[in-house]
Amino acid sequence: MINIDDTNNKNNNISSINDNNYNNNDSKKIFLTTTITILTITILTLIDYITKKIYHEKEEFVFNKGISFGLLNNIKGIEALIFTIAIIAIIILTFYFLKIIYNIQEVQKPYYQITAITLLLSGIIGNLISRIKYGAVIDFINLKQKIIILPFNFPLFNLADFYITLGVILFIIYFLFLDKSY
Numbered sequence: 001m002i003n004i005d006d007t008n009n010k011n012n013n014i015s016s017i018n019d020n021n022y023n024n025n026d027s028k029k030i031f032l033t034t035t036i037t038i039l040t041i042t043i044l045t046l047i048d049y050i051t052k053k054i055y056h057e058k059e060e061f062v063f064n065k066g067i068s069f070g071l072l073n074n075i076k077g078i079e080a081l082i083f084t085i086a087i088i089a090i091i092i093l094t095f096y097f098l099k100i101i102y103n104i105q106e107v108q109k110p111y112y113q114i115t116a117i118t119l120l121l122s123g124i125i126g127n128l129i130s131r132i133k134y135g136a137v138i139d140f141i142n143l144k145q146k147i148i149i150l151p152f153n154f155p156l157f158n159l160a161d162f163y164i165t166l167g168v169i170l171f172i173i174y175f176l177f178l179d180k181s182y
Contacts, residue, residue, distance in 0.1 A: 030101050037097070037114060041122045048126035048159040055140035061156075063136035068161040079131065086128050093117050093124075112174050119167030126160030137161075 055061045065079055066072035072082075097117045104110050130137045139156035 026105070029104065033101055033104070033111075033114065037118050040118050041125065044119070044122035044159075044163060045126045045129070048122070048163070049129055051159055052126075052130055052138040052140070056134070056138055061138045061140040063134065064139045064156070065136045068157060068164055079135070083128070083131060086124050086131075089124055090121065090128075093121055097121075109174065109178050112170065112178060116167045116170035116174065119163040119170065123160040123163030123165075123167065126163070127158075130158075130160075 052061075066075065067082060072078050097114065100107050100110050100113055100117075107113065127137045137158065137160070139158050139161070141157050141159075141162075143154040
């Protein structure tokens with residue numbers, strides 16, 4: 001004779017096992033995504049640092065005390081404000097990353113946002129390191145010298161500026177075209 005309570009217990013045990021596997025797989029996914037993100041941020045920041053160091057040694061650069069593309073460069077005392085904003089941005093982006101990573105099942109296209117955050121954090125950290133080391137950011141990429149087609153003088157920039165710009169563009173695309181939560 002089959003005991004109904006035993007059948008229910010077996011079903012509960014199977015359900016419990018499936019929940020544990022789901023949570024275990026979710027934990028692995030969170031760990032792997034976080035590890036890859038941290039490694040990518042580290043690598044991109046190192047590439048930015050090394051390129052700035054090379055151009056600093058060659059003396060083929062411009063110091064920029066402002067923000068990306070030389071904006072706000074001539075405003076006195078702007079460095080402390082930019083430093084503060086950079087620290088706040090790092091904190092906010094880190095919490096946003098954690099929110100995405102721990103709700104990865106509910107977030108639409110999470111890796112799109114994670115890529116944007118990775119680029120933003122890499123750029124902000126890269127420029128912050130330059131500000132700490134040199135008191136300003138080293139800009140060395142000159143599109144006018146590289147691409148003769150440009151009819152105007154494009155501001156000098158560095159890889160960190162490129163990372164930041166690309167991260168912002170990815171966020172804009174995500175929130176305008178991909179996010180269906182509103």
